[in-house]
Structure formats: structure tokens, C-alpha cells
Amino acid sequence: xxxxxxxxxxxxxxxxxxxxxxxxxxxxxxxxxxxxxxxxxxxxxxxxxxxxxxxxxxxxxxxxxxxxxxxxxxxxxxxxxxxxxxxxxxxxxxxxxxxxxxxxxxxxxxxxxxxxxxxxxxxxxxxxxxxxxxxxxxxxxxxxxxxxxxxxxxxxxxxxxxxxxxxxxxxxxxxxxxxxxxxxxxxxxxxxxxxxxxxxxxxxxxxxxxxxxxxxxxxxxxxxxxxxxxxxxxxxxxxxxxxxxxxxxxxxxxxxxxxxxxxxxxxxxxxxxxxxxxxxxxxxxxxxxxxxxxxxxxxxxxxxxxxxxxxxxxxxxxxxxxxxxxxxxxxxxxxxxxxxxxxxxxxxxxxxxxxxxxxxxxxxxxxxxxxxxxxxxxxxxx
Numbered sequence: 001x002x003x004x005x006x007x008x009x010x011x012x013x014x015x016x017x018x019x020x021x022x023x024x025x026x027x028x029x030x031x032x033x034x035x036x037x038x039x040x041x042x043x044x045x046x047x048x049x050x051x052x053x054x055x056x057x058x059x060x061x062x063x064x065x066x067x068x069x070x071x072x073x074x075x076x077x078x079x080x081x082x083x084x085x086x087x088x089x090x091x092x093x094x095x096x097x098x099x100x101x102x103x104x105x106x107x108x109x110x111x112x113x114x115x116x117x118x119x120x121x122x123x124x125x126x127x128x129x130x131x132x133x134x135x136x137x138x139x140x141x142x143x144x145x146x147x148x149x150x151x152x153x154x155x156x157x158x159x160x161x162x163x164x165x166x167x168x169x170x171x172x173x174x175x176x177x178x179x180x181x182x183x184x185x186x187x188x189x190x191x192x193x194x195x196x197x198x199x200x201x202x203x204x205x206x207x208x209x210x211x212x213x214x215x216x217x218x219x220x221x222x223x224x225x226x227x228x229x230x231x232x233x234x235x236x237x238x239x240x241x242x243x244x245x246x247x248x249x250x251x252x253x254x255x256x257x258x259x260x261x262x263x264x265x266x267x268x269x270x271x272x273x274x275x276x277x278x279x280x281x282x283x284x285x286x287x288x289x290x291x292x293x294x295x296x297x298x299x300x301x302x303x304x305x306x307x308x309x310x311x312x313x314x315x316x317x318x319x320x321x322x323x324x325x326x327x328x329x330x331x332x333x334x335x336x337x338x339x340x341x342x343x344x345x346x347x348x349x350x351x352x353x354x355x356x357x358x359x360x361x362x363x364x365x366x367x368x369x370x371x372x373x374x375x376x377x378x379x380x381x382x
Contacts, residue, residue, distance in 0.1 A: 001163070001171040011266045012211070015174070017161060023171040024263055026211040028184035029204055030195055033268045039276070043197060046276045049283035050199075050235055050242065056290045057241045065293045065321035067239060069375030070286065075117040078224045078245035079110075081252060086114040088376035092325045093361065100146070113147045117221060124229045125240050131189040131229065133157075133182055140215055140222050149217040157182070158216045170260060172213035181212045198234040202227055203275040207262050224248070241286055247278035285379060292374045297321060299370075303352040312337070313345055317354060320368040324375065326355060327365055 003014050003022050011033075012026040035043075060066060072091060079086065086094075086107070094111040101109035120142040129135045141155030153159075157178055164170040173181050185208055188194075194201045206227045213219045224245050232240040248255040251274075258274050261267040300317050301309075309317075312335060319334075320326060332342035346366060349355040355366040 001168050006264045007266065009266070010264060011268075012263060015177070017171070017174050021168070021171065023161070023174050023177075024211065025173045025177055025181060026208060026263065028181075029188045029208055031204065031266075031268055033266070035196060035200060035272070036269055039269070039273060042273065042276050042280075043199065046199060046279040046283070049280050049287070050237065053241050053283050053287055053290070054237055056287060057237075057239055060290065060294060061297070062318060062321060063239055065297060065375075066241065066286070066290050068322050069289070069293075070241065070243060071118055071121055073376065074224075074228060074243035074245050075114045075121065077249045078221055079114045079117050081224075081245065081249050081255075082218075082220050084110050084113045086111045088372070089358075091115065091118075092323060093365070095323060096325060096327060096330065096365070109147060113143075116143050116145055116147060117225075119145075120221075120225055121228060124225055125232060131226070131233070133186050136214075136222055136226065139225050140218055143218050143221055143225075152216040152218075157214045160216065162213060162216060164213065165256075170263065172211060178212070178214055182214060185209070185212060198236075199231075199276070199279065200272055202230040202234055203272055204268075205230060206275075207259055207271060210259055211263055242279070242282055244275070244278050244282055246285070247282050251278075288379055289374060293321065293371070296370050296374060300354055303354065307348065307352055313348060316345060316349065320354070320371055321375075324368040324371040325358065325365055326367065327363060329363075 001022050001024065006014060006024075010024075011031055012024050014022050014024055017023045057063060057066060072088060076086060076088060076091060090107065090111050091114050094108070094115055098112070098115065099108050101107075101112070120139040123142055124135060124139050127135055127138070129138070137155045137157070144150050144152065144154035157175075159175050161174055162172065164172065188208075189205065196204065206223055209223045209226055210219065215222065228240060228243050231237065231242050231244075235242075254274060258267070258271040262271050297317075301314070304313055304317060315335065316326070316331065326346065328339060328342050328346055331337075331346065332339045335342065337345075346355060350357075350366070354368055354370075356369055358365045358367045
């Protein structure tokens with residue numbers, strides 16, 4: 001790491017780690033920085049969108065129709081930022097039949113990485129533990145279960161030096177200094193009297209975690225997991241309606257540059273403004289998905305009514321909003337009916353245009369294309 005790229009008074013300390021190399025130790029939160037007055041209107045707009053999103057989410061007849069695809073997209077896009085690629089189709093098929101990768105290059109390995117991210121997210125959002133180092137270690141352990149990085153101390157803070165970027169562009173604190181970074185960090189997570197707005201606080205904490213970089217591997221993903229949980233808990237959301245990894249992935253270079261410039265120049269303003277704009281963008285996207293999914297659900301129920309839908313058919317339709325991929329044998333087990341009965345139910349849903357065969361997939365798998373497209377595919381720019 002080149003100390004010369006840091007301004008004369010960065011928000012941290014540059015220390016020698018031997019061999020002519022240096023590392024950066026961030027100052028504890030909160031920063032010595034005042035939120036700029038000209039950003040208040042932008043922050044107010046973000047809070048307004050969060051309020052709209054919360055209202056829509058609360059009024060959904062079945063919150064799962066939004067929560068599951070949001071969590072899936074977060075897992076897919078946060079993992080993509082780290083070079084792990086799995087499509088929504090691959091993740092949903094992996095859900096139906098998880099498998100071990102036959103080799104290092106087997107796509108199942110990347111699918112499990114994304115699958116693990118969603119597991120870690122579910123654990124973090126449903127844990128009885130408060131935001132803490134222990135919770136971060138738990139999520140890290142889940143994240144690296146049976147995937148790349150499983151030999152890199154899952155669930156343990158690092159005991160070796162790591163570097164970030166090509167040519168060690170950024171070097172986080174040496175391992176022997178992690179304790180003095182993590183102790184005040186955890187205390188700040190527990191603070192109830194931050195001088196900053198809760199939304200802004202979430203982004204300050206995300207930077208701090210990434211600057212500390214406490215694990216050997218998986219720091220980016222754990223940092224975004226922490227951000228997602230904080231957005232839920234600190235911003236008055238009844239459910240985790242908002243995730244930012246899609247915005248970060250679409251603006252990857254800016255995301256990395258803004259984090260780096262906080263360390264080198266104390267440029268909190270650009271980082272916070274970037275994140276607030278991302279909040280507005282993602283809230284709008286989620287609001288549109290929510291409205292469209294609700295409309296699709298109402299349309300499906302009307303189609304069932306027109307053909308004399310049964311309680312069981314209604315249950316299948318509700319389930320496709322949890323996962324739009326369906327297999328007859330799974331339905332038979334879940335509904336405690338015979339295979340022929342489940343097959344007949346599926347056929348009726350095909351006839352009313354709710355389900356369709358998913359091509360080139362064995363065993364036979366059906367899906368609800370209208371749900372899949374709204375929940376998982378790109379929407380028009382918002």
C-alpha cells in the first residue's frame with residue numbers, strides 16, 4: 001500500500017507492518033464529520049421512499065411474495081460482486097435439489113455459494129443475537145460452508161495479514177491490531193445515541209467493517225449482510241424490504257472507489273451521497289416489484305375463480321410466489337396427495353396459463369413465468 005495516496009490527516013492511522021509495507025487502521029466511529037446541509041433533501045427523499053415501501057409491504061396479503069425474491073436477488077448480486085456467478089434459474093433449481101460439485105469448476109459450487117449467502121442472510125435477520133461480532137462470525141461460518149474458502153478459517157477472525165486489490169492497493173489492520181478495532185466497532189453497533197440519522201449510520205458502519213476486514217475471505221459479502229440487517233433493524237422497517245447489492249454491483253467501480261476515498265481522503269460526503277442515492281434507486285425498484293407482484297397474484301386468483309379453483313389449487317398458487325419453480329413429486333409430498341392428483345392439479349394450472357414447462361430441465365420442472373419475470377428479471381430503469 002502506498003502511504004503517499006493518503007492525505008495528511010486521513011480518518012485513521014498508517015502503520016508499518018515490516019518489509020517496507022504499511023497498513024491502515026481506521027479511527028473508531030463516529031467520524032469527526034458533519035452531515036452536509038445540502039444533502040438533507042436527498043436524505044429526506046430516501047426516507048420518504050422507505051416509508052412508501054414499508055406501507056406497501058405491510059399491506060401485502062402475503063409478504064413472502066416480495067421477501068423471498070428480494071433475498072434471492074441480494075444473494076445473487078452480492079455474490080457476483082466477488083466473482084461468483086449463478087443465475088436466478090440456477091439458484092431456484094439448486095433449491096429443489098442441492099448437490100455437491102463434482103470438481104472445482106462444477107457450477108454447483110458457485111450455486112452453493114449463493115445458496116449459502118441466502119442461508120446466512122436468513123440466519124442474520126432471524127437470529128435472537130444482537131448485532132455483534134458473534135453474529136458476524138456465525139454468518140461467516142455459514143457463508144463458507146462446503147464452498148471455496150472453507151479452508152480459510154470460517155467463523156474466525158483472521159490471524160494473518162491480508163491485502164485488497166491489485167498490488168495491495170489497500171492493506172487493512174494487521175491481525176495483532178484487530179482487537180483494538182473490533183471492540184469499539186462492536187460497541188458502536190450497540191449504541192442507541194448516534195449523532196447521525198439511522199440510514200446514514202448504516203453506511204458508516206458498512207465502511208468501517210470493510211476497512212477493518214476482519215476475516216481472511218468473505219469480508220465483502222459479510223459486510224453487505226451486515227448492511228442489509230442494519231437497514232432492516234435501524235430504519236424502522238417491519239421486514240427486510242431493502243437491499244443495496246444490486247446498486248453496488250451495477251456501480252461496482254464507484255462503490256470500490258468511494259470506500260477507498262473515505263480511507264485516503266476522509267471523503268465521507270461522496271460515500272454517503274452515493275449510498276443515499278442507491279437507497280432511493282433500490283426502494284423505487286422494490287416498490288415497482290411489489291406493485292406488479294400484487295397485481296399478478298390478484299390476476300392468478302381471478303383465473304382460478306373463473307375455472308372453479310379449489311383450496312389446494314389456491315395453495316399451489318400462493319406457493320409459486322415463494323418459489324416459482326414446481327415439481328409434481330414435491331407437490332404431492334407437500335400437499336399429502338397422490339402423484340396423479342398433484343399432476344392433475346398442475347395440468348389445470350397449465351390450462352389457465354399460470355404454470356408452464358421449464359425447457360431443457362430434468363426431472364420435469366414447471367414454473368410461473370409471470371412471477372419469475374417480475375420477481376427476478378431486470379425491470380426498466382427506475
